[in-house]
Amino acid sequence: MMTRRFIVEPRGLASPRLKLAVPIASVIAALVVGGVFLFITGENPFAVYAKMLDAAFGTGRGFSETLVSATPLILTGVAAAIAFKMLVWNIGGEGQLLMGAVAAAGTAIWLGDGAPAVLLLPAVILAGGIGGAIWAAASAIPRVYLGTNEIITTLMLNFIALNFVNFLIFGSHSPWRDPVVATFPSGRPIAPTARLPEFFNRLDAGIFIAIVIAVAAWYLLEKTRWGFAVRIVGDSSDTARYVGISVPKKILGVFLLSGAAAGFAGGLLVSGPVGALDPRSLDLGIGFTGIIVAALARLNLVAVIPVAILIGALSNAGPSLQAIGVPAATVTMLQGAILIFAVAGEFFVRNRLRRPDRVSEPILEAGEPA
Amino acid sequence: MNESQLILTIVAAIGLGTPLIFATVGETITERAGILNLGVQGMMLIGAVSGFWATFHTGSLLLGVIVAMIAGAALSAVHAFTSITLRVNQIVSGLALTLFGTGLASFLGRAGSNPLVGNPSRKVFEPLFSGAITEIAVVGPLLFGHDILVYTAIAVAGGASYYLFNTRMGLSLRAVGEDPASAESAGVSVARVRYIHVMVGGSLAGLGGAYFSLVLVPTWQDDPIGAAGWIAIALVILSSWRPWRAVVAAYLFGAAERFQFTLQTLGEPWSAVPSTLLAMLPFVLAIAAMIVLTSGKRARLLGAPAALGIPYFREQR
Numbered sequence: 056m057m058t059r060r061f062i063v064e065p066r067g068l069a070s071p072r073l074k075l076a077v078p079i080a081s082v083i084a085a086l087v088v089g090g091v092f093l094f095i096t097g098e099n100p101f102a103v104y105a106k107m108l109d110a111a112f113g114t115g116r117g118f119s120e121t122l123v124s125a126t127p128l129i130l131t132g133v134a135a136a137i138a139f140k141m142l143v144w145n146i147g148g149e150g151q152l153l154m155g156a157v158a159a160a161g162t163a164i165w166l167g168d169g170a171p172a173v174l175l176l177p178a179v180i181l182a183g184g185i186g187g188a189i190w191a192a193a194s195a196i197p198r199v200y201l202g203t204n205e206i207i208t209t210l211m212l213n214f215i216a217l218n219f220v221n222f223l224i225f226g227s228h229s230p231w232r233d234p235v236v237a238t239f240p241s242g243r244p245i246a247p248t249a250r251l252p253e254f255f256n257r258l259d260a261g262i263f264i265a266i267v268i269a270v271a272a273w274y275l276l277e278k279t280r281w282g283f284a285v286r287i288v289g290d291s292s293d294t295a296r297y298v299g300i301s302v303p304k305k306i307l308g309v310f311l312l313s314g315a316a317a318g319f320a321g322g323l324l325v326s327g328p329v330g331a332l333d334p335r336s337l338d339l340g341i342g343f344t345g346i347i348v349a350a351l352a353r354l355n356l357v358a359v360i361p362v363a364i365l366i367g368a369l370s371n372a373g374p375s376l377q378a379i380g381v382p383a384a385t386v387t388m389l390q391g392a393i394l395i396f397a398v399a400g401e402f403f404v405r406n407r408l409r410r411p412d413r414v415s416e417p418i419l420e421a422g423e424p425a
Numbered sequence: 426m427n428e429s430q431l432i433l434t435i436v437a438a439i440g441l442g443t444p445l446i447f448a449t450v451g452e453t454i455t456e457r458a459g460i461l462n463l464g465v466q467g468m469m470l471i472g473a474v475s476g477f478w479a480t481f482h483t484g485s486l487l488l489g490v491i492v493a494m495i496a497g498a499a500l501s502a503v504h505a506f507t508s509i510t511l512r513v514n515q516i517v518s519g520l521a522l523t524l525f526g527t528g529l530a531s532f533l534g535r536a537g538s539n540p541l542v543g544n545p546s547r548k549v550f551e552p553l554f555s556g557a558i559t560e561i562a563v564v565g566p567l568l569f570g571h572d573i574l575v576y577t578a579i580a581v582a583g584g585a586s587y588y589l590f591n592t593r594m595g596l597s598l599r600a601v602g603e604d605p606a607s608a609e610s611a612g613v614s615v616a617r618v619r620y621i622h623v624m625v626g627g628s629l630a631g632l633g634g635a636y637f638s639l640v641l642v643p644t645w646q647d648d649p650i651g652a653a654g655w656i657a658i659a660l661v662i663l664s665s666w667r668p669w670r671a672v673v674a675a676y677l678f679g680a681a682e683r684f685q686f687t688l689q690t691l692g693e694p695w696s697a698v699p700s701t702l703l704a705m706l707p708f709v710l711a712i713a714a715m716i717v718l719t720s721g722k723r724a725r726l727l728g729a730p731a732a733l734g735i736p737y738f739r740e741q742r
Contacts, residue, residue: 225701
């Protein structure tokens, strides 16, 4: 190796200021990289970013749409954070969201107009969570009992779920398909009593449900006995086994909770802004974007909420760019870049760089490297 | 199904399997060095768009392929930096690469005053052979009916297999993936070996992506590769990190993708099976194969590189 200009050493506890600085720096760095690509394709990055800011926050309508975009992202962010914290690599948020939507729309259609709203609406949303958990179980059970790699199975189940939704709407005359519109198939609209009330343009009460679920997940993980045991498993499964915790059961529980969170996102979309099992409004990469939310929130289940609003603002700004001739994919590029910098930034949270000639400050607490 | 339909199906399966071979062999080389790169989908898409762009503007297929490989390698270098130098979580870093690559490919295809999107490729790879040799019954279309990249893919798999198991550098590579500390004490630079092979893997993924935009779907659209990058990651495991097996697995999955079209050509009642259900086949096959072949005690027999996905700390030995 060449002579090193810096020595890398593990940091003890990272300060709260640093934990905040890394995500902010990630966003700024991503904007710079995105700006370079915008510039070389002949756009003015500042004009594009100004347009995005205005579209996301500039008007009441824009701000409400930002929160509409943020609502499912809070939940897919929770889904990713809860799993990744325990080293469960659930990358199946897409599929779990879709199957949550299938279950939610199915419940609404099955119970129909007859059921009273006080029962129907909770049943529809809860069905979303159950649908997501069941879909996660298809990966969780082989992982826990057979050791099957969950990265592959959750990913493949995303595509199976998407094709299944397409089958229900485009490939068959299922109860989910609108029987009225014959020319171009679409999802059957659910009963108004199964829809969440809107209070700020298209924004509905779903955002509060998403926030409550995120806080509840945080409480469950940080403040309960079960959560404590789960965190021990996440830190070291050897330690967990040594103190008599059933590791498979904990992994299964975390996996199903993660799937349920993504499924709730599907349930809230169906009972909220989408109002039907509509593949075009549900297959937007919300599950994958949840991974960005989780990473930028540094897997903190409460921090997921503001981060989801930021990432939701980006998602919401995409379509407005087309009006000024800039590809909406600018947004997905920026979101991907944010994730790259957020994950790279973990290096600086965990390590510090020191000049070889300077004496190291004492390390307060032995941090775990990497 | 009559004989000519069967041959057509096999030829199509070989075509659909070819980008999977490039990507799977590339990821196999990467993982043999101990680095897991889940960015295959993103690298393939960047290869697809940049290869298409280069051929579109120069009319040269060779340049298209070269640019695609450079672009794939450039994107993989980002993952190499985060996972080898910064030693952060390889799973999240790889996913980041895929999300960024997907967004960037779509952006580049639509940006500018004269965007690529909707344009047909100026040139596509044509079958390598022509004349009498291709008209021989059965053997002609099966062996001599393909473009040059189909044969290149087989050669790449063969070359990778030889490199891994019969050369000194291949031995170093495998040592780095199995036991980096021992490799380092034997005088191998773990970081250098890993950087090189992550980028070789990236360039092959880029080439696989270009096969879509220059052969299989030669009109630029946002997402021409489907789920090929994800399938390739599964194929690495299913072929137990061996390039020759990757060829077989890739053709098998090519056939699975082709299956829905094959059924439609068979007429009633087969053509009545909804295509949305048949489109699930490759993914169901991947999960079933994962559970049957890689679960429980069989996992140890697969021979996964022992240090796969684990960051290596040189100073801590």
